[in-house]
Amino acid sequence: MSADGIYPDDLKYTKEHEWLEARSGRATVGVTHYAQAELGDIVYVELPQVGAAVVAGEAFGTVESVKAVSELFAPASGTVAEVNGALTDKPDVVNRDPYGDGWMIRITMADPKEVDGLMTAAQYRKYIEDEAN
Amino acid sequence: MTSEPAAGPLKTTPLLGIARSLGGKCVPFAGWEMAVQFSSVIDEHMAVRTKAGIFDVSHMGEIEIEGSGALAIVQRLTCNDASRLVDGQAQYSGLLNEAGGFVDDILVYRRAEDRYLLVINAGNTDKDVAWVKKHGAGDADIRDASRGYAQIALQGPLAETILQGLVRADLRSIGYYRFIETDVRGARSIVSRTGYTGEDGFEIYGPSGAAEDLFKALLEAGRPHGLQPCGLGARDTLRLEARMPLYGNDLDDTTTPLEAGLGGIARLAKGEFIGRASLEKQKKEGVTRSLAGFEMVDRGIARHDYAVRHEGRPAGRVTSGTFAPFLKKNIGLAYVPPALATVGSRFAVVIRERDAAAVVVETPFYRRPAKASGRT
Numbered sequence: 001m002s003a004d005g006i007y008p009d010d011l012k013y014t015k016e017h018e019w020l021e022a023r024s025g026r027a028t029v030g031v032t033h034y035a036q037a038e039l040g041d042i043v044y045v046e047l048p049q050v051g052a053a054v055v056a057g058e059a060f061g062t063v064e065s066v067k068a069v070s071e072l073f074a075p076a077s078g079t080v081a082e083v084n085g086a087l088t089d090k091p092d093v094v095n096r097d098p099y100g101d102g103w104m105i106r107i108t109m110a111d112p113k114e115v116d117g118l119m120t121a122a123q124y125r126k127y128i129e130d131e132a133n
Numbered sequence: 134m135t136s137e138p139a140a141g142p143l144k145t146t147p148l149l150g151i152a153r154s155l156g157g158k159c160v161p162f163a164g165w166e167m168a169v170q171f172s173s174v175i176d177e178h179m180a181v182r183t184k185a186g187i188f189d190v191s192h193m194g195e196i197e198i199e200g201s202g203a204l205a206i207v208q209r210l211t212c213n214d215a216s217r218l219v220d221g222q223a224q225y226s227g228l229l230n231e232a233g234g235f236v237d238d239i240l241v242y243r244r245a246e247d248r249y250l251l252v253i254n255a256g257n258t259d260k261d262v263a264w265v266k267k268h269g270a271g272d273a274d275i276r277d278a279s280r281g282y283a284q285i286a287l288q289g290p291l292a293e294t295i296l297q298g299l300v301r302a303d304l305r306s307i308g309y310y311r312f313i314e315t316d317v318r319g320a321r322s323i324v325s326r327t328g329y330t331g332e333d334g335f336e337i338y339g340p341s342g343a344a345e346d347l348f349k350a351l352l353e354a355g356r357p358h359g360l361q362p363c364g365l366g367a368r369d370t371l372r373l374e375a376r377m378p379l380y381g382n383d384l385d386d387t388t389t390p391l392e393a394g395l396g397g398i399a400r401l402a403k404g405e406f407i408g409r410a411s412l413e414k415q416k417k418e419g420v421t422r423s424l425a426g427f428e429m430v431d432r433g434i435a436r437h438d439y440a441v442r443h444e445g446r447p448a449g450r451v452t453s454g455t456f457a458p459f460l461k462k463n464i465g466l467a468y469v470p471p472a473l474a475t476v477g478s479r480f481a482v483v484i485r486e487r488d489a490a491a492v493v494v495e496t497p498f499y500r501r502p503a504k505a506s507g508r509t
Contacts (some may be wrong), residue, residue, distance in 0.1 A: 040170060040173055040174055041173050041175040044434050044456065044463075046433075046485075066175060066455060066456050066458065067170075067366050067369070088432075
């Protein structure tokens with residue numbers, strides 16, 4: 001798998017292949033094009049309840065493809081404000097539209113500065129190229 | 134994600150190059166570098182159920198047993214009754230240890246009265262060859278022929294149509310678990326109506342040097358029929374829907390045919406064979422666990438080695454589990470006490486420390502529709 005996927009410039013990225021879009025203290029979180037391609041057909045997504053606390057770098061949920069189970073790691077700390085319930089019945093949306101309808105949770109961030117520690121699109125692209133080699 | 138620790142250099146089949154050129158995602162499997170998927174597991178699975186798929190399964194091992202004492206050796210080494218085979222017939226069987234556990238689950242091909250071929254699992258090849266040589270004393274030669282054979286599986290309702298264009302023999306004359314030896318594009322091959330998908334289809338054993346030519350020719354012949362190259366990912370989901378066991382998951386050295394629901398291949402009346410005494414005893418005393426097929430009732434996917442609980446207590450382990458792409462259900466197999474293995478019984482599968490309800494169902498989970506015509 002190479003880095004020739006789509007990695008929007010206005011998002012931030014983690015080493016565990018989540019993306020985050022920060023907007024006035026709220027962050028939308030999902031998995032990257034690379035993650036969904038590596039996993040293959042996604043058939044199950046397990047997400048936290050609204051109100052749950054999430055901690056940067058710690059697991060907040062699980063995504064399963066036909067052949068693999070993978071944990072989801074929070075890119076930032078805070079409280080879950082919204083969950084994408086549509087993924088319960090249509091988890092394959094994550095494969096088709098990882099940055100759009102395949103979003104997973106929205107977090108009310110405890111410390112918006114945490115986002116500064118995440119990778120830019122260019123850095124992430126380089127990171128997955130290195131990881132592939 | 135799918136991976137296993139590297140233990141020395143990986144072995145490769147003669148078809149790895151073409152698998153890569155077709156976009157196959159290649160990973161280590163049982164010491165081999167093999168394609169796990171091409172387009173997607175679900176896509177490939179559905180192609181086999183509705184049209185056809187082609188798999189490189191050249192990692193499988195082959196042992197040839199040849200000589201006047203061949204049948205006696207096969208009878209002693211395997212639990213099914215090979216004396217019931219005629220030339221050109223194959224049989225699912227087991228190599229068992231003294232305790233009745235599976236050294237391996239295998240196919241026995243009778244090529245002639247004095248000539249048998251055992252097809253064995255890739256990851257067990259060295260172990261099986263040593264076992265067969267150690268316990269195969271008698272008037273026959275035993276040879277590990279694994280490197281000489283490539284194996285291609287062509288599976289799906291359109292497999293016969295696709296293959297027929299490449300062989301002169303009438304494939305309709307080959308019944309289920311029957312085979313012929315014939316020239317396929319100039320290479321002497323075994324063409325066998327067998328498979329590991331629950332679908333009609335063929336397994337073709339030919340010389341390694343001819344494998345790439347045959348694979349390409351089949352792809353070409355299959356293109357108008359929707360034939361797709363398939364990886365080990367789809368092979369696993371297909372075999373599980375058909376409730377075919379996977380060695381290392383559902384079977385191992387400690388599980389017996391009686392526990393695995395494979396009593397039909399344990400022919401205790403055929404005469405002496407390795408493991409027979411233990412099976413006799415187990416049959417008399419009753420098994421303490423049975424392999425049950427289940428569907429998840431609660432959300433969640435059962436996976437290999439997840440714990441099973443019943444009324445809050447440990448009750449067994451999941452041996453295989455997946456999302457079933459054709460059935461669109463989460464299914465699995467688990468060893469549980471016999472009382473819990475009956476259809477309709479409920480137990481819990483522990484998924485990330487939570488109990489998720491499952492119910493025992495009839496298996497195979499998937500059974501292919503009866504053919505409108507044909508002689509299988």
